Amino acid sequence: MTRAAEETRQPVRVRRRVVPVRHYGRGALAVLAAAVVALIIYGFAGNPNIEWPVVGDYLFHADILEGLLRTLEMTALGMVFSLIGATIVALMRMSPSRVISGIAAGYIFVFRGIPLILLLVFVGNVGLFVDRITIGIPFTGLHVFSEPSSAVLTPFVASVIGLSLAGSGYMAEIVRAGLLAIGRGQRDAAKALGLNSLRTTRYVVLPQALRVIVPPMGNELISMLKATAIVSVIGGGDLLTIAQAISGANYRTIELLLVAAVWYFVVIAVLTVGQHYLERRIAER
């Protein structure tokens, strides 16, 4: 290489000042948005008609805490039963038998299609058309369990049943999507090793499907928590029911709604953090 050629290859090193594009519109919009948020907060915080000390008084009121506990119990039970039901329905939906698969499809159609509030009122009022709930052999009179409907279906039990029916209908489709995400090669490999379909599902397909299923299930858990508020229509004893009962007596409607809202936010914040860590752990492997 000649000397002249080498010289022309030398990069010219001159420092130039970089002037970024100014986003004037973006800045103006940010100021405007911040102003709106500030106004909303001021509207609540500085509103003379909202007595914030009352919110503080009731935040840790024994009845409110009991309602919160009920809400958490319902969420947990509803979620557990929904997951079990969803897994069963999803597996049925994928059955080679058209009857079994059709029944599962019908289940999903019915319980996804009914508004939760209707379902809850319906389950809560089963006593209106079924006098006794009996477990036994039909038409023989033999039974292991028989109680009046009203004694079995307390508002709490009815709430958990309603939440579980609706939840399992929704979650069955999530579980099914997770199961379908596992390729045929995995089933082939398990089969070739001599595993039957039950073991293949249990040890090969489900553990892998879980990775696909967990993130949307976190959202379902949060939805379930919020859905428990709807059981107040059958007096489920949850946080919102209690808050409304108290405000019915002292006329502090807005204050008690705010008490309930604060608790829902707290629980959802905790769940969101938990979901974040769970997803990260799953992604690690």
Add this chain to the structure above:
Amino acid sequence: MSTPMVSIEGVDKSFGHKQILFGVDLTVEAGETVCLIGPSGCGKSTLLRCVNNLEEIDGGRILVDGSLVGYREHDGKLYELRENAACAQRTRVGMVFQHFNLFPHMTALQNITFAPLRVLREDKAAAREHAHELLGQVGLADKADAYPSQLSGGQQQRVAIARALAMRPKLMLFDEPTSALDPELVGEVLAVMRGLAGSGMTMIVVTHEMGFAREVAQRVAFMDGGRIVEQGTPEAVLGNPRNERSRAFLSAVLQ
């Protein structure tokens, strides 16, 4: 003469209205390595899957080690086997897939010990020991705790071979074991298979590796359009094919 390890007799197979196999006959003696070659879609992989009862056959019959695959013969009728009996049959046959199909949520060791523990109910310590031995055999003694995602394609396929061998199969089926590998990783997998053939394992290998077929196979069968159109020693089939289709295929592949 002893009974052959595999005898495929007049096997037909269709998917819906599309017939894939037309009266295929093939016999594999114990200890023999047979390579199945032929163009894509000619039915090689389907035939292999039928031998392991991963696909049901529509006509003819397949015997592995003297017993019917997937059926029980009684009073001149064939009764389809119940699932658990069919599963028990598959434990005698090891299978290696094009895309390895390792279980991604298990380590290499867990992949290998999984079926011996769950299906054969082997003792845990014994299964682990056997697995370590097999990992040594495929040259991956130090990868026992690696997950499949941490292994190269060639390493994954070698773990898959070890997984199949863990069931102490009498027959090994290889479905294009090197087709999904980067070229520089093919050799390590073929070396393991060569060793296995040398140790007396009966093997049916669907492959496009003509060098491997020439060197390791006792017999090569060329398939086209769902039929075996030519079979014989590697020298005869690969060196001097008589059938027009195999001649065209081989000249295209070998150049």
